[in-house]
Amino acid sequence: MSDLRLPSTDHTSRPWRIHEIAGDFRLEDLWALPTPGGPDDLHHLVQQMAGGEGGPDGGNRVGRFLFAVRWKLGALLGWDKPDSAVGGRVASLRDRLPDDLRAGPQGPDLSSAPFTSVFQTHDEWAAEYANKTMHGVMHIGWVSDGSGGYRGQMAVLVKPNGRLGSLYMLGIRPFRYLGVYPALMRSIGREWRENSARRTAR
Numbered sequence: 001m002s003d004l005r006l007p008s009t010d011h012t013s014r015p016w017r018i019h020e021i022a023g024d025f026r027l028e029d030l031w032a033l034p035t036p037g038g039p040d041d042l043h044h045l046v047q048q049m050a051g052g053e054g055g056p057d058g059g060n061r062v063g064r065f066l067f068a069v070r071w072k073l074g075a076l077l078g079w080d081k082p083d084s085a086v087g088g089r090v091a092s093l094r095d096r097l098p099d100d101l102r103a104g105p106q107g108p109d110l111s112s113a114p115f116t117s118v119f120q121t122h123d124e125w126a127a128e129y130a131n132k133t134m135h136g137v138m139h140i141g142w143v144s145d146g147s148g149g150y151r152g153q154m155a156v157l158v159k160p161n162g163r164l165g166s167l168y169m170l171g172i173r174p175f176r177y178l179g180v181y182p183a184l185m186r187s188i189g190r191e192w193r194e195n196s197a198r199r200t201a202r
Contacts, residue, residue, distance in 0.1 A: 033152035034189030
């Protein structure tokens with residue numbers, strides 16, 4: 001899956017609206033998504049990721065195990081209490097939206113993970129999550145693949161909560177790259193192919 005990782009400039013050089021809103025967040029990860037499509041297909045990917053069955057663990061046993069450990073640890077240490085979430089410890093990024101984005105579509109929340117949507121445009125979707133360790137954003141962009149087609153691109157933006165958050169992000173990095181992301185990429189690609197086949201057959 002290393003060929004799906006992208007240089008940070010593939011996100012920072014694009015005129016994404018998220019730059020206006022989350023300028024104090026850092027880019028943690030950037031991936032090309034195995035979701036080939038046309039110029040107007042972002043909404044299909046948003047619907048898939050918001051309502052898909054794979055979830056953040058990629059529907060994979062390794063991913064499920066790692067997330068189960070993470071949620072158990074969070075429960076023991078009090079990382080995921082409601083007062084640490086968006087609207088509690090941190091304000092929602094929707095409070096920062098310019099008027100045009102606030103008046104536009106918000107986009108769907110994720111059904112299988114505690115992410116709430118911030119905004120959605122024709123080629124961009126952002127959803128946020130917060131706990132005691134960090135405030136994070138999943139940003140999905142829809143970009144040209146350089147060969148006449150288009151695909152999704154996933155950026156993970158984070159704002160660690162002090163030293164605890166920085167240590168947490170450092171500690172989970174190997175698990176993200178070895179277990180979570182590879183499983184997630186496979187799950188997204190498999191579900192995209194299945195959904196594309198169903199749309200074509202209609």
